[in-house]
Amino acid sequence: MDDIDLKIIGLLALDAKRSLADIGGSVGLSPSSVNERIRRLTASGAIRQFTVDLDPAAMGVQTLVFVWIALREDADEAAFRDYAARHPLILECHHVTGAWAYLVKLRVGAPPEIEGFLAELKAHRYLGRSETVIALSSPVPGPFVPKES
Template sequence: MDETDLKIIELLAVDSKRSLADIGQGVGLSPSSVNERIRRLVASGTIRRFTVDLDPLALNRDTLVFVWLGLRESSDETAFRRYAQTHRSILECHHVTGAWAYLLKIRVGSPSEIEGFLAELKAEGFLGRSETVLALSSPVSGAFLPKDGV
């Protein structure tokens, strides 16, 4: 991967619908050369998917919450991971070190929905203990963008 690939990634991260011609202008390549580089980046797994950036307010999911989660001793961790992958409120699930087993990033419509989310985890037999943190604002949020060639 060279500087041109990193610039292509940066342009796609800002707008994945950007035309090949527009990207080519930004990096000094023809559209067909840009297309070939993107194809290679996808084939290598560097680019995993193209997606859309949704407005949480428009979807009535404007409350961003982080949940530190300790699983119950009897929990099936594989079942929990499958559950997390399919739950519509869970945006991210990270297995972490330290006092907690997982860190969940969720979006709900209002703070009152957090209690229902936790009750659901408990009913499924996963919730051992938790700590919930509400995000007040997100001054930096978004896709990974390579900076300074990193």
């Protein structure tokens, strides 16, 4: 991967619908050369997917929530990971160091949905303890990509 590849990736990260001609004009290559580089970057796994950036409020999930989770001692961790991967509210799940086992990122329409989510974790016997943080604003937001329910 060279500097031109990095520039192409940066341009696509800002706008995945950008035309090959526009990208080529920015990096000094023909559209066909840009297309070949994108094909190569995709084949190598450097580019994993092309997505859209949605407005969470327009999708009805304006509340961004982070939940620190410590699993119960008797919890099936593999089952929890599978549950997290499939849960429609969970956008990200990270196994972390420190006092907590996992950090989960959610998008919900309103705070009462958080209580329902925690109740689900308890019902599945995963949740030992948790701490919930609600984001007030996001000066540097990441893309919002919902999962299928």
